[in-house]
Each structure stands twice: as structure tokens, then as C-alpha cells.
Amino acid sequence: MxxxxxxxxxxxxxxxxxxxxxxxxxxxxxxxxxxxxxxxxxxxxxxxxxxxxxxxxxxxxxxxxxxxxxxxxxxxxxxxxxxxxxxxxxxxxxxxxxxxxxxxxxxxxxxxxxxxxxxxxxxxxxxxxxxxxxxxxxxxxxxxxxxxxxxxxxxxxxxxxxxxxxxxxxxxxxxxxxxxxxxxxxxxxxxxxxxxxxxxNRFCPGCGQKVIPVDSGTRLLCQTPKNECPVKSSAVSNVCFPRTDPVIIVGAVSSDGKKILLGNNQRHPAGPNGKRMFSCIAGFMEPGETIEESTLREIWEETGCSAREVKIVASQPWPFPANLMIGCFGVVHFDGVNELINTELDNELADCRWFDADEIKTLLNGGDLEDVSLPMEGSIAYELIKSLALGKY
Structure with a gap:
């Protein structure tokens, strides 16, 4: 990828x-x-x-x-x-x-x-x-x-x-x-x-004074004396460098590889062709959370399904405005409970389904599937879905 x-x-x-x-x-x-x-x-x-x-x-x-x-x-x-x-x-x-x-x-x-x-x-x-x-x-x-x-x-x-x-x-x-x-x-x-x-970022969050971009625009400098600014006087300052917000994006799959879990976000209604985009599960990481913990949490909060295995796969910068998409696979072991879908926990998804891997292959090969479309080629979501459909995870 x-x-x-x-x-x-x-x-x-x-x-x-x-x-x-x-x-x-x-x-x-x-x-x-x-x-x-x-x-x-x-x-x-x-x-x-x-x-x-x-x-x-x-x-x-x-x-x-x-x-x-x-x-x-x-x-x-x-x-x-x-x-x-x-x-x-x-x-x-x-x-x-x-x-x-x-x-x-x-x-x-x-x-x-x-x-x-x-x-x-x-x-x-x-x-x-x-x-x-x-x-x-x-x-x-x-x-x-x-x-x-x-x-x-x-x-x-x-x-x-x-x-x-x-x-x-x-x-x-x-x-x-x-x-x-x-x-x-x-x-x-x-x-x-x-x-x-x-x-x-034009003003210092510690003292409110103007900051200027130094190091050729890649770091902010507050010109207030160190002892008068709580940001400059802290042991470690994490506000003078650009922030990157980590986002988990996960392709959830059954342990036998035959089922792929995809969701349609509330923000993505059907287009003129009647198709709705079904994609991977995604959400921001929270402070003090590992990538693995965040992946399991996001799957459960959005779909109600419980995964137990996580594989970190790839990443993608997403400049709207400053995210880093961390691509993972989450494996769900079907037992009559783990795979049950419930989108009412955080109500972020309008629809969520377990698709047969062969159905996704049909879409990848240019075929048609009811009201379903996939993310754009080249996106990390598309690549994750493609890997799962081809059994490469």
C-alpha cells in the first residue's frame, strides 16, 4: 500500500x-x-x-x-x-x-x-x-x-x-x-x-502574544520572555510545532475471511445514481489510547461488533485539515454474539452490513451491487477493502 x-x-x-x-x-x-x-x-x-x-x-x-x-x-x-x-x-x-x-x-x-x-x-x-x-x-x-x-x-x-x-x-x-x-x-x-x-495559529496559547513562523515556517516562536509565558517555561512545549491528528481506519473481517464489515456514514447519503458509499470504520484516537485499543473501540462503538485481533497495515496523510489515517485490520470471531450489528451506540452510521467477500470482489471488478459503492481508488479505505476481499490480510 x-x-x-x-x-x-x-x-x-x-x-x-x-x-x-x-x-x-x-x-x-x-x-x-x-x-x-x-x-x-x-x-x-x-x-x-x-x-x-x-x-x-x-x-x-x-x-x-x-x-x-x-x-x-x-x-x-x-x-x-x-x-x-x-x-x-x-x-x-x-x-x-x-x-x-x-x-x-x-x-x-x-x-x-x-x-x-x-x-x-x-x-x-x-x-x-x-x-x-x-x-x-x-x-x-x-x-x-x-x-x-x-x-x-x-x-x-x-x-x-x-x-x-x-x-x-x-x-x-x-x-x-x-x-x-x-x-x-x-x-x-x-x-x-x-x-x-x-x-x-497566530497567537501564543500561553500568553496571547503574536507568534512568528521560524525554521522556514515549520515552527512557531513566541517572543515573550521565557519566565512570562507558561508555554515557553514548560519542560516540554508541544504547541510550537504542527499538530497531526491520528485517525483509526479499520477494515473489519470475519476470522474465516468470508465476510467484510462496511458502513454507510450519516454524512454520505445516496448520490444521483442512488448509490451509497460503504466504507471502513473510522474515528479519532483519544489521549492515552493505543492504536490497538482505539481500533477495537471504534469497531464496537460504531457497529456493535466485537473484534479481538488487530493488525496495523498502512497509513495515509489526509489534509482536511491535518489528519493521519492509520489503516488496520480488525478480526471478528463469529460466535452468535461478536458479529451482531448495533449502530445505535453512537448513531454515526446510517447503515452497516456484513458483505460476502465475493460481493466486494464484484464491485472491485466493475460490477454492480444494489445501492452500494466503494471509496475512491487509491484511498487507504479502498486499499484496505481490496486487501480483505482478496484475502491479503
Whole structure:
């Protein structure tokens, strides 16, 4: 399950230890020969942040531009950000907010981390746009193409420039985002989670003062003296880094593998074709809970069924807004009691059924089954269901 939407491994190496290196960050921005690339976001005023995307021939992709192809007055905005970033000034995100995403090692003979799934091969560019052929950026023994995510909410000049391209829009439709390539979806998930976190966190929860994004946008800094802020003075501070909320998603199966338990959530009524999506059981982990405990609890709370075995299988980032789906299998031993369905405990499911594995195989092969549809291909839910139907668990 390595090729999962939002979780496909690409040639982008995060180089997280370089985020706090001001010299490195500055060079990626101000070096006139740096091939630095940018993806763009804008807030919508409703506690949301959305990507700039380009559409051509019905196909969506993230808008991706080289920094040094921008007009000089826009390049200067990024130079100014670089200077403020080095000095950690309080007005750091007055114009733009940047997050260093990493170096794309695509095309290098020697790679430090990943060797396949070219990040850049599927990008769509505006018709009037011309990429410049720069050499790979080098710093010490590291090299690649630097990537940044940019929030342009407070920079009207950049907004005007981006809107000047044909077929470029700010997109908030999940279905449009799900139409991009798997490689781009990984870049979106990564960058969007940071953009969303920075948008939601502008003040210190300990003292209420402004915080600024340091380490190239990946950590928040409160500038209040340590002894005056309960967050800064605590032994361990867990509010200055982005949060990721773990979510259990479990494919429940009978011990003989012949029955698969799927549910239709109250939030997913029948579509125009009369089909309802039946999917895996899912829910947030709670504090002080193991993955195994959370899996057993979620199965019981949503379906009334009792499982006794848990297998942890795979994971999927889910950037709406910042979840990590932890995929598991839960095995139910039928005994006349364990398999009995009761959806009235938490009333989250509109319907829940034990399906024959052969029925699910029919759906996977493009067949029809009454009012039932499955999750999208490439999602961890689909992959879990597919594995169960094929007996691979």
C-alpha cells in the first residue's frame, strides 16, 4: 500500500535539518541561479486555506512557478522575506508566509533518500509560462531543486500576478483536488497542512502574544520572555510545532475471511445514481489510547461488533485539515454474539452490513451491487477493502 493518494513517496527530500539554517534558506531565495519553485495558497476568510491550481483539458494540477521567472518587483518580496526570516522580525508574515518543503532530487545520479516517482513529471504549466533551465542548487554536499509553499493572502501584488494566468483558479473543491496526480497530491498534502496550521495559529496559547513562523515556517516562536509565558517555561512545549491528528481506519473481517464489515456514514447519503458509499470504520484516537485499543473501540462503538485481533497495515496523510489515517485490520470471531450489528451506540452510521467477500470482489471488478459503492481508488479505505476481499490480510 505504498502508492496511496496524499501519501505517495516522491523524489522530494524534506531535509528537515536544513530548515533552521538561515544561510541555506537565504541562498535558495536570493541566489539568482537557484531553480527554487513555489506553490501558492490563499486564505478564504472562513478559516480555510486553498491552493492555486491550473486546469487544462479538464485536468487539474497545482500551480507551480520558478521564483526567478517572476517579475523583479515580486522577486524582491521574497528577498525581503529572506532578510526578515534571518532576523526573526515580528513582521515576518506581513506580506507572504513561506514554508520550506525540501529539495527535489529528481534527475540526480545520487539521491539521499528517494529514487522514484518524479515529483515534477506531471506538473501542468500556464501556456504563456516558460521554465528557465537552471543547474541544480547545491549547498555543502546536498543538492536538488528547492520547493516552497507560499501564502499570498496579504500580498495583493502576488495575487494580481497569479490571477493573470489563464485557467488558474483558487480551488476549494475536494473533488478537484482529488483529480491531480498522486505525486502532486503528496506535495499538496504536505504543503497544505503547514499552510493551514500557520493560518490557525497566530497567537501564543500561553500568553496571547503574536507568534512568528521560524525554521522556514515549520515552527512557531513566541517572543515573550521565557519566565512570562507558561508555554515557553514548560519542560516540554508541544504547541510550537504542527499538530497531526491520528485517525483509526479499520477494515473489519470475519476470522474465516468470508465476510467484510462496511458502513454507510450519516454524512454520505445516496448520490444521483442512488448509490451509497460503504466504507471502513473510522474515528479519532483519544489521549492515552493505543492504536490497538482505539481500533477495537471504534469497531464496537460504531457497529456493535466485537473484534479481538488487530493488525496495523498502512497509513495515509489526509489534509482536511491535518489528519493521519492509520489503516488496520480488525478480526471478528463469529460466535452468535461478536458479529451482531448495533449502530445505535453512537448513531454515526446510517447503515452497516456484513458483505460476502465475493460481493466486494464484484464491485472491485466493475460490477454492480444494489445501492452500494466503494471509496475512491487509491484511498487507504479502498486499499484496505481490496486487501480483505482478496484475502491479503
Amino acid at each position: 505504498t502508492d496511496i493518494f496524499f501519501g505517495t513517496t516522491t523524489t522530494l527530500n524534506r531535509f528537515s535539518f536544513l530548515r533552521a539554517n538561515d544561510d541555506f534558506i537565504s541562498r535558495t531565495i536570493v541566489d539568482p541561479l537557484s531553480p527554487t519553485r513555489l506553490v501558492f495558497y490563499k486564505q478564504d476568510g472562513k478559516n480555510g486555506v486553498h491552493p492555486y491550481m491550473i486546469q487544462r483539458s479538464g485536468k487539474y494540477g497545482l500551480l507551480n512557478l520558478q521564483l526567478n521567472t517572476l517579475p523583479s518587483h515580486l522577486v524582491q518580496i521574497f528577498h525581503d522575506w529572506s532578510a526578515k526570516n534571518s532576523k526573526k522580525t515580528i513582521d515576518l508574515r506581513n506580506d507572504v508566509t513561506l514554508v520550506f518543503l525540501g529539495l527535489d532530487e529528481d534527475g540526480l545520479d545520487e539521491k539521499y533518500l528517494f529514487n522514484e516517482n518524479s515529483l515534477t513529471s506531471s506538473f501542468i504549466y500556464p501556456n504563456s509560462y516558460k521554465l528557465k533551465d537552471y543547474p541544480q542548487f547545491k549547498y555543502d554536499k546536498f543538492q536538488g531543486t528547492p520547493y516552497y509553499a507560499v501564502d499570498v493572502t496579504h500580498c495583493q501584488q502576488l495575487q494580481n500576478y497569479l490571477s493573470s494566468f489563464e485557467d488558474v483558479d483558487i480551488v476549494n473543491s475536494m473533488m478537484s483536488i482529488l483529480a491531480v496526480s498522486k505525486n502532486e497530491s503528496s506535495l499538496f498534502a504536505y504543503s497544505k497542512m503547514y499552510m493551514d496550521w500557520l493560518m490557525r
